[in-house]
Amino acid sequence: MSQLQMRVSDEDRERTAQQLQHAFSEGRLTQLELEDRLEIALTARTYGELLGLIDDLPVDQPQVDDVVELESKNGHIKRAGDWAVPRRLRVVSKYGSVELDLSEAxxxxxxxxxELDLAYGSAKITLPDGGVANVDAFHSDWGQVHTGDVPGRPRAGAVHVVISGRTKYGSLTVRHPRKRWLSR
Known part of the structure; x- marks a missing residue:
């Protein structure tokens, strides 16, 4: 199933409605266009339906077809802290490892x-609290894929990460952030 066919949440519908109202306030949509699109947005069932309503409007984030690519031949690729996660991320590393921490992103x-394209390296992806990850489209020839207690199916209100690609000799680990114990 493609992401465009995945079912949306009430929050997704509301976010799209806000984008439409903002476009109307900027004069990009007429009153009639706004009303027609809002009616569809509030009854939409899939991401494809929602994206069809806003794909002709300017946005500050990458469009669905935009891909941010990170590449390294033998260095370590790491993203952590407060960084903007694109809609689609393609990571290519021949000999190095990859660490993507989405917990504060x-x-x-x-x-x-x-999408991970790793030859000899491994990848570790840390999800935000409550995040889910589908790793069904990731293949490791000689390594392992570890997901622990990370759910694989979409959940309402949770970030859903779909991981695809391959590694020849490395592994993939997907986990939630470690709990930090506060001293009293």
């Missing part, structure tokens, strides 16, 4: 696609 999309 700014994620404006309900679904994030991460």
């Amino acid at each position: 700014v994620i404006t999309h309900p679904v994030v696609d991460i």
Whole structure:
């Protein structure tokens, strides 16, 4: 199933409605266009339906077809802290490892696609609290894929990360952030 066919949440519908109202306030939509699109947005069932309503409007984030690519031949690729996660991320590393920490990142999309192309390196992806990850499209020839207790199916209100790609000799680990115990 493609991401465009995935079912949306009430929050997704509301976010799209806000984008439409903002476009109307900027003069990009007429009153009639706004009303027609809002009616569809509030009854939409899939991301494809929602994206069809806003794909002709300017946005500050990457469009569905935009891909941010990170590449390294033998260095370590690492993203952590307060960084903007694109809708689609393609990571290529021949000999190095990859560490993507999404736990404190700014994620404006309900679904994030991460494609990993690793030859000899491994990848570790840390999800935000409550995040889910589907790793069904990731293959490791000689390594392992570890997801622990990370759910694989979409959940309402949770970031859904879809991981695809391959590694020849490395592994993939997907986990939630470690709990930090506060001293009293």
